[in-house]
């Protein structure tokens with residue numbers, strides 16, 4: 001698999017402002033935001049898509065959930081945010097390195113998708 005844009009951001013090859021970083025993941029603003037808050041939470045481990053995660057990744061997946069809450073708190077949106085994972089091109093995935101979209105602001109309650 002060739003390196004994704006996110007792997008290059010994680011390695012520092014492509015500069016990006018990191019809103020959050022710990023030993024397992026980073027958070028950056030989406031380059032093309034679909035909501036007032038649109039952050040990408042990206043594991044440092046390159047897993048192509050969620051369905052490729054293995055049993056060994058269980059702790060990492062849990063870590064991402066906790067990190068999402070931390071990032072939401074840091075951004076002041078912990079009371080109302082949505083997580084989205086697009087799995088596969090048929091679901092709209094365009095970068096094949098697992099990532100969570102953290103979406104907040106606007107009229108979230110009115111759209112369930």
Ligand code: 5GP
Nearest residue numbers: 005028029030031032086092093094095096
């Ligand atoms: P996907 O469609 O794969 O679930 O989400 C990929 C997201 O990555 C898109 O929302 C897109 O705007 C964002 N994106 C693509 N390239 C870059 C980039 O170079 N920098 C940042 N910050 N976001 C990117």
